[in-house]
Amino acid sequence: MNEVSKVYSNGSVALADVTVEIDKGDFIFVVGPSGAGKSTFIKLILREELPSSGQLVVNGRNVVDMADKEVPYLRRGLGIIFQDYRLLPNKTVYDNVAFAMQVIEAPRREMLKRVNNVLELVGLRDKARTYPTELSGGEQQRVAIARAIVNKPAIVIADEPTGNLDPETSWGIVKVFDTINKAGTTIVMATHDKTVVDVMKKRVIAIEKGRIVRDELKGVYGYED
């Protein structure tokens, strides 16, 4: 990401001249007050929004010059997790995860194996046949993580994944991210969770008013809640 700016059409500046390099295999926390530009940062990586100026390369692809029809292929290399899980309530846990593979037209046999593997990884193998509404918040978020990683993305992007969860459950989620990260996947996690950031001692990027104000390798949250 090189001198990227994003100005919304209503004139508000969400990001100004942000330059940052995230290496493969990094685990990064993006912190900052609400409205500082964390969400825009993530939307730019997903190419949900285009930068107003600057260059942005994600996973070896130039996001700025990319044609619209290439966007799906960019996103296949990214796993996305939201604060509100975004699971399909009328599908079982297994089908929710398998859905991500169906829509990219993965072979059926591979699907069965992969889905069971990732459910094992997030510790929900025995809940495969249940529906999301029967699960706790933490379990639902694990399903979302399983869905995000089932296609073996190079980067997992999580937008406040623990925002709706109690501290203990949050830890469970962060541990899952740590496991995924140790297997070589880059993790970018926007968060407000002070304890998690402070204990994990990973790279921390702090954004305020659209600018990066801090970028530390073994950083702390640095804000008083």
Place this chain on the structure above:
Amino acid sequence: MSIASVSTVALSLLILGIFLVMVLNLNHMVSTLETQVQISVYMEDGLTDRDMREIGTRITKLSGVTEVMFIDKKQAMDKFKERLGEQQGLLTALGETNPLPNSFEVKVDKPELVKPVAQAVSQFSGVETAKYGQEVIEQLFSLTKMIRILGLILIVFLALAALFIIANTIRITVFARRKEIGIMKYVGATDWFIRLPFMIEGMILGFGGALCAVLILRQTYSEITEKVYESLAFLPLIPKDPFLTQISIVLLVVGTAIGALGSTISLRRFMKV
């Protein structure tokens, strides 16, 4: 996709079909009438055969004239009797006198030539009048033009209405599945992968509606043409074969295309992620 939405689409396509059939029939009637227009040239009484033959030759030589047929007093009377049908008894009142004149029936190759030819012929000596129904033919021309333009406008509007109905119906399904569409976009489904099921649904909806409309239209048109042939034989309706097949194909294709287009329109808003 419910019975309600199929029948709404069917209804709008049926109305479209009815107008299409009506416009095409009116157009057909008018063009039939146009080609049937002929000039009746009535001769003065007391001309010799030679005089009349000479007039006939002069008419033939006029440009645009394709056919000249001589009808003598007796033939004219026979024709008249035929037209009266069961009422021909009325003519007995005339006794032996025949008030009908000798005449020529003149056909021209283009409807526009009727007027100049008739005017030229009426100047010939021995010709009493040349009639062709001036007002009728002129009104016919403006009528044809109007029917064609109005029909086209109406059909475009009805097609838009059908498109709107289908787009709205699909929008309900799209809205119910907007979360799914959002997730599909995030996990990297291509636009076509997302669009296809909705397009197929729209096409089935359009095709199903068109099929209902076609069935009703075929049945109705067959019955109407039958009735008309029985009682109003002079009305030149388009024969149902192969007309109905053509109309059916048009409606089915238009219905399916409108379905595909309608669902694409409804999806557009939800695809922007």
